[in-house]
Amino acid sequence: MSRAGSTHSAEGRLSQLVTVLAFALPVIFVLVPLAIFLVYSFFGVDQGTIVYAPTLSNYVRFFTDPIFLPVFWNTIVLCVSVAVICILLAYPAAYFLTTLKGRWRYALLMLLLVPLLMSYVIKIYAIRSILGLNGFLNKALVALGILDQPSTLFVFNMNAILLTLSLLLIPFAILPIFLSLERIPQTLLRASDDLGASSLQTFLRITLPLSLPGVASAASFVFVLAIGDFLTPQMVGGISGFTFGRILYSQFGTAYNWPFGAALSVALAIVVICAILVGERFGRSRGTSV
Amino acid sequence: MGLKKAFLRLATIGLGIGLMTSAALAANLRVLAWDGYADPDWVKDFTAATGIGVDVVFIGSDDEIWAKIKGSEGQDFDVFAVNTAQLQRYIKADLVSPIDITKLPNQKDVLPRFRDLSQVSGDTKDGKVYGIPFCFDSIGLIYDTDKVKPAPTSMSVLWDPAYKGKILAYDNGEHNFSFTALTLGYKDPFNLNAEQMAAVKAKLVELKRNVLSFYTTADEAQQIYQNNDVALIWANYGQQQVKALQKIGAHVAYVNPSEGALAWLDNWVISKGVRDNAAAEKWIDFMLTKKIGGELSERTGFGNTVVESSSAGGNDKLVWLNNVEDPLKRSDMWNEVKATP
Numbered sequence: 001m002s003r004a005g006s007t008h009s010a011e012g013r014l015s016q017l018v019t020v021l022a023f024a025l026p027v028i029f030v031l032v033p034l035a036i037f038l039v040y041s042f043f044g045v046d047q048g049t050i051v052y053a054p055t056l057s058n059y060v061r062f063f064t065d066p067i068f069l070p071v072f073w074n075t076i077v078l079c080v081s082v083a084v085i086c087i088l089l090a091y092p093a094a095y096f097l098t099t100l101k102g103r104w105r106y107a108l109l110m111l112l113l114v115p116l117l118m119s120y121v122i123k124i125y126a127i128r129s130i131l132g133l134n135g136f137l138n139k140a141l142v143a144l145g146i147l148d149q150p151s152t153l154f155v156f157n158m159n160a161i162l163l164t165l166s167l168l169l170i171p172f173a174i175l176p177i178f179l180s181l182e183r184i185p186q187t188l189l190r191a192s193d194d195l196g197a198s199s200l201q202t203f204l205r206i207t208l209p210l211s212l213p214g215v216a217s218a219a220s221f222v223f224v225l226a227i228g229d230f231l232t233p234q235m236v237g238g239i240s241g242f243t244f245g246r247i248l249y250s251q252f253g254t255a256y257n258w259p260f261g262a263a264l265s266v267a268l269a270i271v272v273i274c275a276i277l278v279g280e281r282f283g284r285s286r287g288t289s290v
Numbered sequence: 291m292g293l294k295k296a297f298l299r300l301a302t303i304g305l306g307i308g309l310m311t312s313a314a315l316a317a318n319l320r321v322l323a324w325d326g327y328a329d330p331d332w333v334k335d336f337t338a339a340t341g342i343g344v345d346v347v348f349i350g351s352d353d354e355i356w357a358k359i360k361g362s363e364g365q366d367f368d369v370f371a372v373n374t375a376q377l378q379r380y381i382k383a384d385l386v387s388p389i390d391i392t393k394l395p396n397q398k399d400v401l402p403r404f405r406d407l408s409q410v411s412g413d414t415k416d417g418k419v420y421g422i423p424f425c426f427d428s429i430g431l432i433y434d435t436d437k438v439k440p441a442p443t444s445m446s447v448l449w450d451p452a453y454k455g456k457i458l459a460y461d462n463g464e465h466n467f468s469f470t471a472l473t474l475g476y477k478d479p480f481n482l483n484a485e486q487m488a489a490v491k492a493k494l495v496e497l498k499r500n501v502l503s504f505y506t507t508a509d510e511a512q513q514i515y516q517n518n519d520v521a522l523i524w525a526n527y528g529q530q531q532v533k534a535l536q537k538i539g540a541h542v543a544y545v546n547p548s549e550g551a552l553a554w555l556d557n558w559v560i561s562k563g564v565r566d567n568a569a570a571e572k573w574i575d576f577m578l579t580k581k582i583g584g585e586l587s588e589r590t591g592f593g594n595t596v597v598e599s600s601s602a603g604g605n606d607k608l609v610w611l612n613n614v615e616d617p618l619k620r621s622d623m624w625n626e627v628k629a630t631p
Contacts, residue, residue, distance in 0.1 A: 046620065067629040125513060132517030152455060155518065156503040234461075238503035241626045250625055257618055276528070 034269075041262035045205065050258060058263035068247065068264075075244040076271065078162060079226040081172075083219045085166040088216060090173035095207075097174075098181045103220045109178065113171050120168070124235050131155060131236065156238020164236050165226045172225060173218040180214025181207070213283035220279025224272050308537040318343040319569045322358060322370035324556065325350075326590045327425065327577075333345035336576050342569045352376055357383050365563035371572045374412030374555045375611045377421045387560045393571040396424065396578035402604065404595040411610050413557060421557030422574050423595045425586060428553040428602050429465065429526040430546040432535065437521040438608050445473045445547045448522060449493075457512050463624025464614050465526065465552060470494055472549045472609060474579035479552075480612040487623065494627045504628075508534060515540065529591040529601050537541075546606040553601075553608040 041058055044051045062068050093112065097105055115123065130136045131154045138150035154160050166243060192202040230245030235244065248268065251261030318516030319342050321328055328346045337343055347367070349355050355372055356379070364385045372380060380386045391397050391407070398405070404423045407413045413421040433442055437456070448457055460466065470490045471479035481620065482490065501520060505511040508527040511532055513518065523529050530543045558574045560567065576582065583596030600606055614620060 067626050071629050075362070129513065129517045132514070133519050135517050150459075232508070239498050239501055246628070247625055250621060257621070 009055060013195045037262050037265055040111060040259050041266050043259040043262075045259055058260045060258065068244075070265065071242060072244050074158075078158065078243065079165075081162055082165045082169065083222040085162070086170050086173040086222045087177075087215055087219055089166070090170055090177055091215070093170075094174050094177040094214075096180055097178050109174075110221060112174055115168075117169050120231065123168060124164060126234055127167060128160075131160055139197050139201050142230055148281045156236065157240045158237070159235050160236040160238070161241045161243065164232050165229065168232065169225055172221045176218040176221065177211060179216040180211045184210045189281055200255075216283035218277045220275045223266065223275045227268065227272060311515055317367060317566070318345045318625050319389065319464075319566070319573055320367045321346045321351060321367065322355065322367045323574065324371055324584070326592075327371050329585075329589070330586075332582055333548075336573065339576065340569070342566075342572065345572070356380075357562060363563065364561035367572050368564045368566065369558055372421070372423065372558050372559055374410065374421065374423075374557060374612070375613055377412050377557060377559065378415070378613070380422050381415050381561070385562050386420050386422055387562055387564060388566070389420070389422060389560055389571070389574070391419055391422075391570075394422065394575045394578065396575050397595065399580075399597065399604050400578060400595045402607070405557050406455050406589050408591055410555070412612060413554075421559050423555055423559050423577070424577055425590075426553055426555040426593045426595070426601065427450070427591075427610070428546050428551040428593070428606070429469070429528055430544050430551045430610055432532055432542050434521045434526045434543055435541045435543050437519075441543065442522070443525075443548045445469055446547065448524065449496055449500055455502050455520050457501040458514060458520055458523040459497065459501045459508050460505050460524050460526040463627075464617055464619040466497075466624060467491075467620050468492055468609075468614065469524070469552055469609075470497070472552070473547075475549065479609065483617045486540040487619070491627060494624075495630050498627055512538065529534070529593075533591050544600070546608065548600055548607070549605040550609040551602070552611055 026042050040050075040055045044053065044055050044057055058289070090275070098108055118141040129137075132151060133155055135148045137154065138147070140146040144149060153164060158281070186259075188210075189202055189251060190205055193199075197205070228245065230243070230249040233246050234249070235240050237246070245268075248261055248264045251257045251264065320443070321344055323346060325348050328344070330350075333344045344620075347358075349358065351536075355370060356376070358366065359370060359380065360383065363457065377386070400423070404410060407419050407421075407423075408417075410421075410423060413419060413423065431442060431445060431447070433447075435441075438447070438453070447453070448459070467482065467487070467490050468479040470493050471482055472485065474486075474489060474493060476482065476486055476490075503514060505514060508531045510525075511523055511531065515535065516538070517524065523531070529544070532542060537540045540628065558577060560570045560574075564570050578596055580596050583594035586592065587592045587597070587599040591600075593599045593631060
């Protein structure tokens with residue numbers, strides 16, 4: 001009796017420990033660092049050393065200096081475009097996957113996700129040599145007679161960033177869309193067919209609305225990943241592809257302006273949180289209403 | 291570069307352990323240096339010639355040197371290598387000892403530009419010598435000999451519309467302001483007044499419109515060179531970059547611009563906590579022999595101060611890098627340049 005009681009309380013202690021850990025880890029590794037960032041954004045910098053006196057000057061500068069808001073806005077537009085392109089390309093791919101039977105479906109899905117196993121930097125390098133003036137894309141277009149001479153349309157500018165980010169992030173769009181498509185009960189589609197709807201009508205009135213939660217989360221995934229990226233713009237953006245991530249990054253190197261960098265990060269974090277909330281809200285309300 | 295860094299780390303750790311074990315041999319000369327500045331065969335020759343044992347610790351960054359020297363107030367090392375831009379900081383913090391150059395007979399035979407140390411900016415303070423130049427490289431201009439004719443002589447070629455979209459520049463505000471200031475003919479590129487800063491900024495916006503991209507690593511520049519039509523590269527990595535490009539078969543040459551090329555210069559200095567000043571002087575003097583200088587350039591591609599090398603000819607004008615008036619200001623203005631449409 002007493003033995004059973006002691007193992008019981010030991011188990012209880014263990015589960016308590018697990019609970020504490022479960023709450024403590026996110027607090028220590030996520031919330032505390034975020035809070036530190038937030039606090040730093042209210043400090044200043046003088047002669048290369050951080051001044052620990054509260055000030056709003058970083059935020060004032062963000063809103064008043066003419067360079068930050070336009071870049072910020074352009075970056076948001078860029079990342080929304082990336083999300084749209086990714087969705088447009090990922091949706092047909094995911095739809096095609098759900099039409100496959102059995103193991104083919106998952107084998108192909110795995111194949112589409114393989115790029116995620118590769119190093120990010122190596123992929124950017126590879127894409128950069130494809131996009132270059134003597135790169136594969138230009139060579140192919142010239143060889144096919146589509147272009148007379150190599151074009152600089154995709155070399156070191158916003159287009160290059162758009163293309164590269166889309167290419168890199170497509171797997172993140174395919175997965176949620178695929179999952180939401182796969183979850184649609186076949187019976188609904190058959191019922192629609194029985195009631196005389198054409199396959200286009202079935203798609204527009206059943207499949208598409210039911211898969212929108214997946215589309216919403218795919219879009220917010222891609223947007224969030226794209227807007228936080230500074231490496232891709234740095235490596236393929238050249239002179240005209242200047243994004244918010246690059247400004248942010250520059251505050252932490254030689255500039256050593258951590259407080260201002262923190263304030264810019266806070267601005268970015270707000271946009272990211274909004275994107276996630278919108279994705280979440282949109283995805284869920286559609287999902288539960290049916 | 292990545293591999294080199296990893297190797298450096300490994301060497302540092304290994305030598306750190308070595309240092310601990312040899313702490314018992316208190317008489318050894320303790321040297322802190324960059325990789326390539328104290329090769330094992332040189333150390334062996336030095337010990338054979340002078341009977342002085344040497345412990346070398348390698349470092350990977352300027353910050354690391356500062357941390358090691360400042361951390362022990364100079365007590366952990368006798369001799370170390372540091373560049374002219376950094377040296378003044380060590381003098382100010384009283385971490386280095388003045389050097390009596392009469393104890394360095396080889397200093398009389400160095401290349402003309404390094405003979406009068408009062409003319410090497412950053413090496414002296416209040417008439418006392420603190421640094422002995424040892425190794426340098428310029429930040430010149432790499433040009434494709436097939437595409438750029440005649441050979442350029444000034445950085446102003448980077449603004450030439452004939453090469454629009456065929457230029458690679460370096461993504462660093464500090465250096466870009468300095469070299470553009472030189473191109474505009476300003477005397478002190480490291481201390482610009484507000485009016486000069488504005489002029490340089492406007493000039494950089496023009497440069498931006500003429501370049502293909504801004505690179506950060508030597509590998510990156512090389513990859514862009516291979517996949518695009520590049521005629522000119524602002525060579526932050528100097529001779530190393532030239533050699534790497536020539537290795538892949540590029541027809542490139544290197545020039546130090548006539549208005550003056552930015553250049554870094556590493557010096558041997560004696561720390562405040564030196565135990566045996568005579569041994570430290572012997573080490574520095576040994577490093578200034580023709581044999582070491584020649585081998586240094588041969589192995590690293592950098593210029594040495596004793597025999598002529600490909601980094602710079604005797605008539606090339608070199609402007610030793612120095613601390614700039616306000617790094618933060620330059621970084622912010624560089625962002626403004628990049629954000630200008």
